Amino acid sequence: MNSLCFTSETASDGVVERDFTVGDVPGVLWSPASGPASAPLVLMGHGGGLHKKTPALAARARDAVTRQGFSVVAIDAPGHGDRPRAAEDEQVRASFREAHAxxxxxxxxxxxxxxxxxxxxxxxxxxxxxLDALQELPEIGRDARIGYGGGISLGTAIGIPLTAAEPRISAAIFGGGFFVHDELLDAARRITVPVQFLLPWDDEHVDRQSCFALFDAFATTEKTLHANPGDHRTIRWIGVDEGFLARHLT
Amino acid sequence: MNSLCFTSETASDGVVERDFTVGDVPGVLWSPASGPASAPLVLMGHGGGLHKKTPALAARARDAVTRQGFSVVAIDAPGHGDRPRAAEDEQVRASFREAHAxxxxxxxxxxxxxxxxxxxxxxxxxxxxxLDALQELPEIGRDARIGYGGGISLGTAIGIPLTAAEPRISAAIFGGGFFVHDELLDAARRITVPVQFLLPWDDEHVDRQSCFALFDAFATTEKTLHANPGDHRTIRWIGVDEGFLARHLT
Known part of the structure; x- marks a missing residue:
């Protein structure tokens, strides 16, 4: 097992921000400057082309630390943020540009x-x-309740198979903004924990119906779909149930 | 103008409940036992076949009074509750039973x-x-902000044309659970105040797509669709934005 190495630490406004690596994966852990051990831990995913400290993600993370006392972790997806891009990822990005052009x-x-x-x-x-490495830290430990805090688009395309595979996750926030495919529907059918699903109502690329099929696929009955006008770049989330993770993790 | 006549008054748990009539329409007003004048006023609609004091409606009303300091009013729809049924309504009910059988x-x-x-x-x-008659009461007055507090099904079938016609309503909760028709879509297109829309995800009678068309029709951009599994009799609302009316009425 790879253990976790902290590489830097800063603190501001009651939030300690520590960069770390687990093997060659770089991550960041935001934690309350003071508070009980075993605070709930929230995993946050970033969008495609973005990274673990994207401003919107970092702001949500800091808010969760200061207002709810959670710890929040984000890691760079393969080929994103501080990570080198594999040849296959460069290839895909070229194909994207072509298809778009x-x-x-x-x-x-x-x-x-x-x-x-x-x-x-x-x-x-x-x-x-x-997760294995974080649970070795005394301030996280094995008793902390764990939630997936989402991010629409890539954060959900990774979060759904992760939540399906990972029994330590006991509630999850997902969202639309990406193409739904059969493997994802299969993974959704294995998810039995409470789900909050955020749908950008007017995504220019993604068919709404495919997101409904995904929402229908979750095996849990404790699921809520929440939609606001806008596509996944312009959406302004209003009236989302901010207490969802707190209810299920505390 | 018909003035409002109170016909009975009880008080319990900090809530004053007063039955009234305006002309031949019977209603009920729930108010805080103490508090400032000009508290926001919420109009609540009941479902088809039900009445102004249906237990679920009364419970929501009392909760809004005690937790949010609102006044809440409900009236019996034509042919419902304490009101006589017109011959045409008897006829419709017979047709319903036949179509169902x-x-x-x-x-x-x-x-x-x-x-x-x-x-x-x-x-x-x-x-x-x-509304005219309630605004004559000193404890309501002309300055109280007014919201439509919904009720799905009939409460929305009445609430949408009411909100379209009534400039005094400054935010509205609607929902699915009934058949959408062109007149309703036209009324929705005239609604510019913030809307919260509650959709029972698995209604056995009503096509989901027709409810999406209704949600799309609202002219406001400040609108949120919120769905939970279940039809309009079995649904359990989870994670609804409880602060919606408070944000827009206070």
Missing amino acids: TGDRERFRSVSIGYALSLAERAVPEWRAT | TGDRERFRSVSIGYALSLAERAVPEWRAT
């Missing part, structure tokens, strides 16, 4: 799906190894 | 739509007269 929607869709599958295959074991 | 879904749908239209035509002016 030529307006070939079907190719755009199939490249997106293939890329998301490939990233999820690599990211799920990385997340699980990160 | 014979399993004629298309007839069930058309009878439902015609009945909802007829009820809304009569109920909208009754609600507006009730």
Whole structure:
């Protein structure tokens, strides 16, 4: 097992931010500057092309630490943030640009799906190894309740197979903004923990119906779909149940 | 203008409950036992076949009074609760029973739509007269912010044309559970105030897509769709934004 190495630490506004690595995966842990051990731990995923400290993600993380007393962890997805890009990922990015430039929607869709599958295959074991390593820390420990705090798009394309595979996750926030495929539906059918599903109502690329099929697939009956107007870049979330993770993790 | 006559008053657990009439329309007003004048006023609609003091409605009303300091008003829809049924309503109910017994879904749908239209035509002016009369009360007054607190099914079939017609309503909760028709879509297109829309995800009678079309029709961009599994009799609402009316009425 790879253990966790902290590489830097800063503190501001009651939040300690520590960069770390687990093997060659870089991550960041935001924790309350003071508080009980075994605070709930929330895993946050970033969107495609973004990284573990994307401003919106970092802001949500700091808010969860200061307002709810959670610890929050994010890691860079393969080929994202501080990680080198594999040749296959460079290839995919070239295909994306081509499909976008030529307006070939079907190719755009199939490249997106293939890329998301490939990233999820690599990211799920990385997340699980990160969890193993975090649980060795005395301030996290084995008793902390764990939730997946989402992120729409890539954060969900990775989060759904992760939550299906990982019994330590006891509640999850997912969302739309990416292409739904059969492997993802299969993974959703294995998810029995409470789910909050955030749907950008007017995504320009993704068919709404495919997101409904995904919502229908979750095996849990404790699931809520929440939609606001906008696509996944322009959406302004209003009236989301902010207490969802707190209810299930505390 | 018909003025408001109180016909009975009880008080328990910090809530004053007063029955009243405005003309021949019976209603009930729940208010805080103490508190500032001009508390926000919430209009609540009941479901088809039910009445102004249906237990679930009364419980929601009392909760809104005690937790949020609102006043809440409900009135019996035409032919419901304490009101006599007109010959045309008796006729419709007979048609309902027939369509249900014979399993004629298309007839069930058309009878439902015609009945909802007829009820809304009569109920909208009754609600507006009730508002006029309530605003004459010193404890309500002309400054109280007013919201429509919903109720799915009939409560929304009446609430949408009411909110479209009534500039005093500044936020509204609607929901699914009934058949959407063109007049309702037209009314939704005239609604510019913030809307929370509650959708029973698995309604046995009502096509989901028709509810999406209704959600799309609201002219406001400040709208949220919230869905939980279940049909409109079995649904358990989880994770709804309980602060919606408070945000817009205070």
